[in-house]
Amino acid sequence: MKQPESFFLTPAFVTCIALAPVATVANAEPSTFEVDDEHFSMVFEIMHIGYAPVMGMFRKVEGEFVYDEDTQELISGKLAFKSKSVFTNHEKRDDHLTGKDFLNSDKFPDITFTVTSFEPTGESTGVVTGDLNMLGKTQPVDLDVALNKAAEYPIGHEEYTLGISAETTLKRSDWGMTYGLDPALVGDEVNLRFGFEAIKDSGWF
Template identity: 85%
Template sequence: MKQSESFFLMPALLACFALAPVANVANAAPANFEVDDEHFSMVFEIMHIGYAPVMGMFRKVEGEFVYDEETRELASGRLTFKSKSVFTNHEKRDDHLTGKDFLNTSKYPDITFTITNFETTGESTGVVTGELNMLGQTNPVELDVTLNKAAEYPIGHEKYTLGISAQTTLKRSDWDMTYGLDPALVGDEVNLRFGFEAIKDSGWF
């Protein structure tokens, strides 16, 4: 695998729980929401030798959180990415990313983002703070989040659903992922963008 082959990043955080206030609150009370893995997208991009960003994603993710729409309190939550599911549409590069130079998936199969705090910044925006665990190390991460929609789903499951977008920028070197930094073959900064739907658990009390 060439050194110039690029990397991914994160988690996800994933998540990435864009839990902002809701104008019309339905059944206001703390409720459990599960991330719909069929409607979850996370795109990462990182510069390749300064020429152009390489983009990729993680294809397997699961998560849930407890959120009170009336008080705008995010009580808890976690997002877990399966590191081996990284995908950049290039088989050799993906094999490199799952190896010891980057994700080391055989030793660290999960990348987790655990929520620690949430603050609203506008009518439909906020900042989620959490702890990102990757490669056996944990560092704080902040996500800028937007609540796009909160309503009963119009088709399929027809359950109350939140539609969320989020983004952040990380430095992979903060997790001691330093392959390709010297010389500058693979960038340090990783831009992350998330979009997902989260379904309210009707059995939550």
């Protein structure tokens, strides 16, 4: 299994990372799960001049986490988003987003989310709290998470895999990103939604 090049578990992500309880496994031990970058989607949404939301995504992410399925304990985790991989389907806007007014990608290439705690809220849901580092500033963020499926993959790699969804809302101004707030050209609140698969490390090298 490939190893992550670095840990921006960017800003994310948040990096997302998120995990909810799964069925108890006999004699289970903490396991490492690596985010499958081929099955990872993170969508952000932000209002433009009050008319309509602009939607975008980050196309490059790396991440892994350690989870004990028996005790339902999320021991550690990190997501790293490459800020220059932002995509909104508009080249000029994407260039602006990676510049100094927003993500300042040349100075801050990674956005990272590092897990600090996990609180189950239901049989397959929970809240992951972590530190989101963006533009050199770190703030706590809560992710509402849901475990969609935990099973051996039916095709391809056929490894044990978790399928996870997560979402949160944050204010970009909390990280010092204030361009367009006055006048209100670009909204402050950013809605984030994640969906990804994470493959269990078999321990074979």
